[in-house]
Amino acid sequence: AQSVSQHNHHVILSEAASLELGCNYSYGGTVNLFWYVQYPGQHLQLLLKYFSGDPLVKGIKGFEAEFIKSKFSFNLRKPSVQWSDTAEYFCAVNSGYSTLTFGKGTMLLVSP
């Protein structure tokens, strides 16, 4: 079965610090990869996705992620975080017939 591993459960950063959240998946075939974000009190929403092509994917709010096939990784990055980036972040990978497997999430707290 497909599995997704997010390395950090909690991350605390100061504003303007750089962010990298790790994500590794287990499936060795063709994958579609997603990062979702859940801001406090809001719906889970898509940050960015990778289907094919350029392995460096840019999403909303200055986030980007890099797909490294040889490492089974899809790490999320942002050069300079803001207080408003405080949220829970989920990595997900397609796991078959239109279904997704999610990681356990990383709670990011950005202090002003």
Add this chain to the structure above:
Amino acid sequence: SQTIHQWPATLVQPVGSPLSLECTVEGTSNPNLYWYRQAAGRGLQLLFYSVGIGQISSEVPQNLSASRPQDRQFILSSKKLLLSDSGFYLCAWSVGTTSSYNEQFFGPGTRLTVL
């Protein structure tokens, strides 16, 4: 534009009571529909998904069941709730194809507490 609704937003139920959570989608036809449970530190666990009316796939055996009586309606049910059913339940939809190239769109969720 498409919207997804869930109700109720919060629910407190005694152990052994029945459950019915409803999810409806507007602005699209024949969507794929999903029920997830989100637990703190455990991510999102897919419970059920449906690719059409009356078609339900269960991902994990449990005390819950799902039904899809109409194209854009997805219901999560239980005959007798357990304490372990407490959690945050999310409904999601995606474009109804067999492709895995579709993102899922999530509803606001229902917070269920079983006492």
